[in-house]
Structure formats: C-alpha cells, structure tokens
Amino acid sequence: MSKNTGFFEKVYEVARLIPYGRVTSYGAIAKYLGAAGSARMVGWAMNGAGKFPDVPAHRVVNRKGLLTGKHHFEGTNLMQQLLESEGIVVIENQIQEFDTLHWDPVSEL
DNA sequence: ATTCTGACGTGGG
C-alpha cells in the first residue's frame, strides 16, 4: 500500500462521490475536508489521482467551471471528451450551465 | 534546512 496521507485519501473519497454528469470545484472539496483555502492541495492531490481509476478527476474543475487541469490528462482534450460523454456541454474549456451542474459536497453530501 | 512551484480562492479596483 502506498503511503497515502489522510488528506489525499479523503480527496479521492469525495471525488468518487461526485454523481455522474455533475462536477465540483477544488475549493468545494477542500472546504468539505475542513481545509478551506488549501484548494491547491486538492489539485495537487488529484495529480496523484491518475493512479486511481475510481477517481473521476475530470469532474473536478476550478470555481469558474473552467477545465484548468485538462493539460494533465492524456491528449489535449480528453477531459472535455469525458465530460461531454456524461452529457456536460463544454465550450472553450468552459462548462456551460456550471451553476446547475455544480455539486457541492458540503450542501449535497 | 531553504526556495519555488502549483489541476485554487478570495478580495479589491
């Protein structure tokens, strides 16, 4: 087993709870973990999420609904394709109707 | 040990 820090593990846990066809933001996860303000750590944690197929990192975007982390996926627009595959409309790396699709673990969970 | 970076967020202009 890898030496996962509790923080990383919790990030992955929340990420797996993201419903199909919905998205959330790094800050929302960070806040849910009680690490509000440390949203960057969530993004960094996702960097290691590539080793976890169960973690839909493509459903995690920044607060603007922008696919800022698409460059970390394979190819150039894999992240967008995955999102569109779930019925999410993405134009120019920007999720349409982001406010409606946004899933907040603090409120929803 | 120090220094820099980073898949972010918030506040002010």
Next chain:
DNA sequence: CCCCACGCCAGAA
C-alpha cells in the same frame, strides 16, 4: 465580467 495581488500548504529540487 475582467485583471491584479496575496494567502494557502504540501511536495520537489
């Protein structure tokens, strides 16, 4: 809405 500056803190060199 945009842009700029600061804070956040774990990991890498």
